[in-house]
Amino acid sequence: MSKSKDILNVGVLGLGTVGGGVVSALQSSPELFESRSGKHIKVVAACVRNPNKNRSAIAMNFPITSNPFDIVEDPKIDLVLELIGGVEPARRLVLTALNNGKNVVTANKALLAVHGEEIFRLAAEKNCFVGYEAAVAGGIPIIKVIREGLVANKITKLHGIINGTCNYILTGMEKHQSAFDDILIEAQQKGFAEEDPSFDIGGIDAAHKLTILASLLFKIPLELDKISVVGIADVELEDINYAKKLGYKIKHLAVAEKSENGVELRVGPALVPETDMLSKVDEEMNAIRLEGNLLGPLLMSGAGAGAGPTASSVLSDIVDSIRNSKLEWASVITNNSDNEPSSDLVITAEQTIASAFYYRLVASNEPGMLASITNILAANNISIEAVIQDEEGKKADRVPILIVTEKIKQRQADATRLALSEMPGIFSPVKQFRVK
């Protein structure tokens, strides 16, 4: 390997939105990156699916290949940017790059959430750097803040809006008073939702990111299957409007929280009080709030996706790989150290942390209905904060009813939903969301 001391040779896998943004930023301000990193960061090769595609935003002054192994096996390349996404062949390419002693920067949350352990173990063994700032919350430097800025803190809690598509849709439904499906189409047209949006609106993408964050925060394994995952397809405009009347906004929240028994992880729609700054994070914006034992709460909000924001994070990882080149980057995902005592925390699949719950149901408009409902709740040992019969929303013989409970556990909440669903005189499926 003939690696220059003053040049960092970068090979890029994927020249799509993010890859194009990174190369374009490097080409437009080479002196900025050289002065701030100490090296000339040079793109020396890229792999693309279609070499003939017109890429007007960047100067194609480097060779192009359609075989990714040309990149990860190229001895002159110091650092591989993995921006193709998906699990395979990304996994095999990253492992090959590490095996060849190359540093890796990736924006691939799915890959890390599923195969992170394998990747970071190999990186430690090969003394290579794996940067993944862009994999979580786009341009928000949350990984750096957790690992370095809050290094002195034990983090007890995280609340995040970390899927821009969900947030864009929920915000749009309220703003335009439109149904879910209409806003989804608009989001797709504007590029805020994928053609196949199921990973985003189903909560999987947020779960991927939460897995990575939780592993970092609590030094626990990456265990995607222990996360309680709910998407936003169940949120209707009525819920958004009722929530507003009650003083809340519905947000798709990712939550990691220490409980008595371990760590609980969940993603799903939740009613966030309007007094909470997270409720003000709208459109495609992301935000994360952490609670540290020394610092208290820290909120960060910014763009969670897009060419510029993602490139911003990818580039900061590249610079970090240079700045910290003499440090051991072993097990980066666990706060940069092999020596840290293993956490005795486990992810508990059961959600035991109590919170208030919101229910919406449609009942037959007959006397005694509210009494029957409150009796069911009382029988389940649930205290009520509010029960509202929406007289304005009455239609023929049906009336919408809203309930906000005091703090209860998920188990109690599920039992309550079941009991309410089975009540005579209840028509629709009973909606149930957590209140943050």
Next chain:
Amino acid sequence: MSKSKDILNVGVLGLGTVGGGVVSALQSSPELFESRSGKHIKVVAACVRNPNKNRSAIAMNFPITSNPFDIVEDPKIDLVLELIGGVEPARRLVLTALNNGKNVVTANKALLAVHGEEIFRLAAEKNCFVGYEAAVAGGIPIIKVIREGLVANKITKLHGIINGTCNYILTGMEKHQSAFDDILIEAQQKGFAEEDPSFDIGGIDAAHKLTILASLLFKIPLELDKISVVGIADVELEDINYAKKLGYKIKHLAVAEKSENGVELRVGPALVPETDMLSKVDEEMNAIRLEGNLLGPLLMSGAGAGAGPTASSVLSDIVDSIRNSKLEWASVITNNSDNEPSSDLVITAEQTIASAFYYRLVASNEPGMLASITNILAANNISIEAVIQDEEGKKADRVPILIVTEKIKQRQADATRLALSEMPGIFSPVKQFRVK
């Protein structure tokens, strides 16, 4: 010098709130810091004014001195924590520590704002690290985020709420509908305001922090005297309430912004729209919003002072000093490089960036008054967004009048205030605040 490879020997100047917080955190979780930094961080000496004071929160298992030079000249000390504040003797102590090859971590914004150039020049010469995360916005890791997380960005704009005392007082005035002086006393009792609060409420403290931030953001010299500094003493409860009616909150904002002619820096009260997340940052909380060319806006909000938050930042600097010990930390304040081309930006004392302005005045309650006022504004070429005569606030022959202009420059705004003040039939001093 007998410095161990595995131990970082720390000498502490000042064991007050912050110093006590740092030592207490180190003592309560030594294994956490060792695993995350790679060294055992050991407090080996401290200097205090009163050695006999009871310090129950920390184990005094290290020698105490009342002569700070015992610390900065002690050959076994690797890193000096300067937590005594003020300009002298802090400056002399920091320079001595650097001259003796020691790294320095400080929370002293006044020192850096005034003598930063001298300190960072010496640090570069001696190849020493100077950490100052705690000097700006307390626990918010803003320095790290600017220097590292946003390293790929050119920052165009910064808006910050960076003085907790001002924010606490402004929030308290609104919440309790109290006068400035009453809330100031409460803030002093709660420890959110100093006994002599003039640096805070006069805007000097915010100006110190803004000087440091601007130097870092724009690679410009530390020039405190080029900042337009206004405190909050001029903000009355009426202004806060009128602002609310108009859809704003009054916040003490620090602003750094690129203009056509250079960089403009100002601190002062401003009306922030209620739709802006900065308007939701209340009590003693701080927040900073940056705009990067790649990232777009990034908002960070958290505790700006207090033992825990400040210790969080001090400790992350200490860990950074270890992690990056092999890197050149030259000219840290200008994004970690000697090589970066000097900025051609200058701080322009004249404020040329236009914004809307708010005026409050009390006029004689006679016919034609509003017409006279609008004529004066028209004569000064000022378009008006709103003029409101507050009929409810009428007292005897006097009536309050509020004006919000379209975007104008500071020069025009000052001329307008003067013209309004000199109008016949205007009683009080004319209040004038920027609208963010």
